[in-house]
Every structure is written in C-alpha cells, then in structure tokens.
Amino acid sequence: MITTSTKHSTLSINQLTVGYDDKVIVSNISFELIKGELAAIVGINGIGKSTLLRTLGNFQPKISGSILIEGKDLSTYNEIQLASKISVVLTESIASKNLSIYELLALGRQPYTNWLGKLTDDDISIINNSIDLLELEPFLDKKCFQLSDGQLQRVLIARALIQNTDIILLDEPTTHLDLYHKVQILKLLKTIAHKTNKVILFTSHEIELAIQLCDKMLILDGRENAFDEPCKLIENKNFDTLFPKDTISFDANTGSFRIKK
Numbered sequence: 001m002i003t004t005s006t007k008h009s010t011l012s013i014n015q016l017t018v019g020y021d022d023k024v025i026v027s028n029i030s031f032e033l034i035k036g037e038l039a040a041i042v043g044i045n046g047i048g049k050s051t052l053l054r055t056l057g058n059f060q061p062k063i064s065g066s067i068l069i070e071g072k073d074l075s076t077y078n079e080i081q082l083a084s085k086i087s088v089v090l091t092e093s094i095a096s097k098n099l100s101i102y103e104l105l106a107l108g109r110q111p112y113t114n115w116l117g118k119l120t121d122d123d124i125s126i127i128n129n130s131i132d133l134l135e136l137e138p139f140l141d142k143k144c145f146q147l148s149d150g151q152l153q154r155v156l157i158a159r160a161l162i163q164n165t166d167i168i169l170l171d172e173p174t175t176h177l178d179l180y181h182k183v184q185i186l187k188l189l190k191t192i193a194h195k196t197n198k199v200i201l202f203t204s205h206e207i208e209l210a211i212q213l214c215d216k217m218l219i220l221d222g223r224e225n226a227f228d229e230p231c232k233l234i235e236n237k238n239f240d241t242l243f244p245k246d247t248i249s250f251d252a253n254t255g256s257f258r259i260k261k
Contacts, residue, residue, distance in 0.1 A: 008034060009032040009033065009034050009068070009070075010034055010069070010070060010166055010199045011033045011056070011067075011069060011167055011199055011201070012032045012068040012071070013029055013030055013031050013056075013065070013066070013067055013068075014030050014065055014066045014068075015027075015029070015030055015064070015066070016029040016030070016052075016055070016064070016065030016067065017062065017064045018048060018051050018052050018055045018060075018062055018063060019048075019051065019063050020051075020060070022063070025047075025048040025051045026047060026048035026051070026222055026225070027063075027065075028224075028225055029218070029225050030225075030227070031216070031218055033216065034199070035166065035197040035198065035199060036193055036194055036197045036198070036215075037193060037199055037200075037215040037216055038186075038189055038190045038193040038194075038200045038214050038215050038216075039199075039200070039201045039202075039215060040201075040202055040203070040204050040210035040214045040217050041203045041204070041218045041220060042203075042204055042205070042207045042217060042219055042242075043219060043220035043221060043242070044221075044243070047220045047221070047222060048220055048222075049171075049203040049220055050091070050171050050172075050203055052203075052220070053088075053090075053169050053170075053171050053201070053203050054090070054171075055067070056074075056086075056169055056201070057086055057090075057169050058074060058082055058086070059088070059090075069082075069085050069086070069167070070166070080111060083110070083111035083163070083165075084111045084112070084163075084164075084165060085165055085166055085167060086167045086169060087108070087160040087161075087163035087165040087168050087169070088168075088169045088170075088171075089156045089157060089159075089160050089168075089169070089170040089171065089173060090171045091171050091172055091175065097143065097144040097145035098143055098144070098145070100140070100141060100143055100144075101136065101139045101140050101141070101143075101147070101155055102127075102140045104155060104159060105136075105155065105158055105159050106123075106127060106162075107159065108127070108158075108159040108160065108161070108162030108163040108164075109123045109126065109127065109162060109163070111163065112164075126162055126164060130159075130161040131158065133158070133161070133188070133192075134154045134155070134157060134158040134161075134188075135154075136154065136158055139151060139155065149176035150176050150177045150178075150181055153173060153174075153175070153176060153177065153185070154185070157170070157185070157188075157189075161192065165198070166199060167198065167200075168192075168199070168200045168201070169201050169202070170189075170200070170201070170203070171203050172202075172203055172204060173185055173186075173189070173202050173204075174206055174209075182206055182209060183209060183213075186206070186209055186210075186213045187213060189202070190214075190215075193215075207242075208255060208256050208257065210230070211230040211234070211239075211255045212230075212255065214230060215229065216228065216229060217229075217230050217233055219233060219239070219242065221241070221242060224238070226238040230255070234252050234255060239252075239257075240252075243257070245260075246260060247259070247260055248260065
C-alpha cells in the first residue's frame with residue numbers, strides 16, 4: 001500500500017490494473033512519487049512495464065484503480081493541460097525523421113506557444129538550456145535519421161525537458177547505449193530530478209544500475225509489485241524471487257545478480 005500523503009504527492013497510483021480492453025496484463029499496483037525523485041519500473045519481459053508507463057502517460061486507458069496527478073484524477077485533465085504536466089519518451093520511432101534536431105527539440109514547447117507556434121525568448125532559453133545539458137550543440141543542424149540510436153535518445157530526453165513538465169516518463173531510456181552511456185544518462189536523469197524538482201519515472205532492464213542510482217523502485221512481479229527505496233527492497237528480499245532461483249540468484253551484499261553455473 002502507498003504510504004505518502006496524496007496531498008503532497010505529484011504522482012499517486014492506487015490499486016491500478018492495466019492491460020488492453022478487458023485483458024489484464026498486471027494489477028495490484030500502488031505507489032507514490034514526490035517532486036525530486038528518480039524512480040525505475042523493473043521486472044521480467046512481458047510483465048507489463050511499458051503497458052503501465054503508457055497508461056500513466058494517458059496513451060491507453062486503465063482497466064481499474066486510480067491515477068492522480070497532483071491530487072487530481074488523470075481523466076480530469078484535457079490534452080493541453082496534460083501536456084504541461086507530463087512529458088513522455090516512448091520507444092516508438094519518430095514520425096518524421098526528416099526534421100532537423102533543433103526542429104524536433106522546439107516541438108517540446110508546443111503546449112505553451114500560441115496558435116502560430118511562435119517561440120518566445122523564454123522558449124528559446126529553455127531549449128538552449130536543454131541543448132547545453134545534453135551536449136547536443138554538434139547535432140542541431142543534422143536530420144534525425146543521421147543520428148545513431150544513442151544520440152537520438154539524448155535528443156528525445158532533451159525534448160522532454162524542454163516540455164518543462166513536473167513528471168517525465170521514459171520507456172527504456174538506456175536502450176542502444178553502451179555501459180558508459182547508460183550510466184551517464186541515468187546519472188543525468190537523477191541530477192535533473194533532484195535539481196529541477198521533477199518526478200522522473202522510467203522502465204528499465206538495467207536493474208543493478210537502477211538499484212545504485214534510483215531513489216525509488218517498483219518491482220513488477222504480478223504479485224506483490226513491491227515499491228520502496230532500493231535498500232529497503234533488498235532488505236525485504238524483493239529481488240530474490242524476480243528470476244528463477246535455479247538460474248539466477250540475487251546477492252544482497254553487492255546488490256547484483258549471479259548466474260548459477
């Protein structure tokens with residue numbers, strides 16, 4: 001059950017069930033996040049990590065339960081209001097890869113520009129700050145199709161920042177990256193969450209990195225779906241049953257998984 005007061009939470013989930021139409025993928029999900037927290041959703045393939053994230057981002061309806069954004073039900077926000085509350089980076093490819101990188105970044109300001117889409121000085125300043133933060137200056141004149149998957153991932157994270165929402169949802173933000181760049185991106189996300197007071201929630205297969213870097217974690221297992229600080233989850237042995245014990249075991253002392261030979 002959730003323990004933080006919903007009055008102070010930015011994102012509050014209670015007894016949520018997600019899936020497609022009437023087909024339940026995962027249920028019994030409850031957790032809360034407050035501003036300034038970086039959190040990961042982890043679990044085995046097919047357990048419902050992306051389905052949950054898409055539901056939180058309002059890309060598909062919930063089956064049951066509640067999703068509150070700053071104490072208000074997700075369904076009460078219209079499209080424009082929601083775009084100023086939640087930004088989402090999914091794994092789907094970009095609709096038009098012929099856009100320049102700067103054009104793609106500028107789209108992050110759409111919820112705030114007038115009907116002509118004209119950027120103000122404030123808009124440009126926000127865009128430039130994110131360009132500096134993600135070190136994208138060398139790519140601005142390139143087209144999206146000219147970037148590697150890893151470079152494009154950084155651009156999409158920057159666009160989410162440019163949207164300037166209290167909540168940022170990311171589906172597998174470290175996909176296509178080597179270990180160094182996985183760590184770099186997750187450390188950057190943690191810095192952004194803490195310094196800009198945002199909630200950043202992402203799905204990941206990088207469980208060991210998430211244990212080291214996240215403030216909170218949700219372990220989707222289809223049963224308990226435990227949520228807490230990584231150290232508390234380790235103490236409660238929540239990682240121990242994530243994978244079949246005869247193949248992979250969890251070492252609580254090192255916070256890592258061991259292959260059984």
